[in-house]
Amino acid sequence: xxQLVESGGGLVQPGGSVRLSCAASGFTFSAYWMHWxxxxxxxxxxxxxxxxxxGSSTSYADSVRGRFSISRDNxxxxxxxxxxxxxxEDTAVYYCVRDGSATVTFFDYWGQGALVTVSS
Amino acid sequence: xxxxxQPPSVSVSPGQTASITCSGDKxxxxxxxxxxxxxxxxxxxxxxxxxxxxxxxxxxxSGSNSGNTAxxxxxxxxxxxxxxxYCQAWDSSTVVFGGGTKLTVL
Numbered sequence: 001x002x003q004l005v006e007s008g009g010g011l012v013q014p015g016g017s018v019r020l021s022c023a024a025s026g027f028t029f030s031a032y033w034m035h036w037x038x039x040x041x042x043x044x045x046x047x048x049x050x051x052x053x054x055g056s057s058t059s060y061a062d063s064v065r066g067r068f069s070i071s072r073d074n075x076x077x078x079x080x081x082x083x084x085x086x087x088x089e090d091t092a093v094y095y096c097v098r099d100g101s102a103t104v105t106f107f108d109y110w111g112q113g114a115l116v117t118v119s120s
Numbered sequence: 121x122x123x124x125x126q127p128p129s130v131s132v133s134p135g136q137t138a139s140i141t142c143s144g145d146k147x148x149x150x151x152x153x154x155x156x157x158x159x160x161x162x163x164x165x166x167x168x169x170x171x172x173x174x175x176x177x178x179x180x181x182s183g184s185n186s187g188n189t190a191x192x193x194x195x196x197x198x199x200x201x202x203x204x205x206y207c208q209a210w211d212s213s214t215v216v217f218g219g220g221t222k223l224t225v226l
Contacts, residue, residue, distance in 0.1 A: 035215065037215075037217075044206065044217060044218075044219050044220040045155070045157075045163065045206050045208075045217040045220070046217065047214070047215035047216070047217065050215070059213050059214070061214070062121075095162060095163075100165075100168065101168075101169075104151045104168075104169060104210060105210035105215055106151070106153040106165060106168040106169065106208070107153070107155070107163070107165060107208070108165050108168070108174060110162040110163055110164070111162065112162055113162055
C-alpha cells in the first residue's frame with residue numbers, strides 16, 4: 001500500500017524557516033517524480049514544487065522560487081521541503097504528492113497534509 | 121502564465137448527470153486530470169490523461185478533453201459524490217490547477 005506521511009508543520013513566525021518531511025512507503029520511491037502542493041484553508045490547490053526521481057532536476061512556482069527548496073533522500077525514501085523567509089501568505093496545508101507519470105504529470109497518491117501557520 | 125477556469129459551483133439532483141467544465145487555452149492539446157476532495161480529506165484522483173479512471177474509481181466518473189475545454193462527467197450522481205472537484209494540467213514545466221468546483225447533490 002502506497003503511503004505518504006508528512007511531518008514538520010507547525011507555527012512559525014514571519015521571516016522564519018521550517019522544513020517539511022514526507023516519508024514514503026509501499027512503492028519504489030526512487031522511480032518517481034515527487035511534488036509539493038499546498039492549500040490555504042478554504043481555498044484551492046496550488047502547486048509548489050517538484051523534483052525528478054533521481055533529484056537532478058527541480059522546479060518551483062514563482063511565488064516560492066528563491067525561498068523554498070525541494071530535495072529528496074532516496075536511500076531514506078524521504079522527500080523534503082525547506083521553507084525560508086516565510087510570509088503570512090505561505091500559511092497552508094502542504095501535501096506531499098506522487099507523480100504517476102514521468103512525462104505527463106498527474107497526482108495519483110497524496111499524503112494527509114502538514115499544516116504550516118505563519119504568524120507572530 | 122497558464123490558467124484553468126472552473127465554475128465555482130454546480131448542482132445536480134440524485135441520479136442525474138453532473139458535468140463540470142475546465143477551460144484553458146488549447147487545453148485539448150495537453151492532458152487534463154481531475155481530483156475529488158471531500159471536507160477534511162486529501163484530494164483523490166478520479167480521472168487522469170483526459171479519460172482514464174484509476175483503479176477503484178466508479179465507472180460513473182468519466183472525462184473528455186477537446187478544444188479549450190475538459191469536462192468531468194458523473195453519471196447517476198450519488199450523494200457521496202458531493203465534494204470539491206479540481207482540474208489539473210501540466211504546461212511548460214509548470215503544474216496548474218483550476219480554482220475548483222463545489223458539486224452539490226440536492
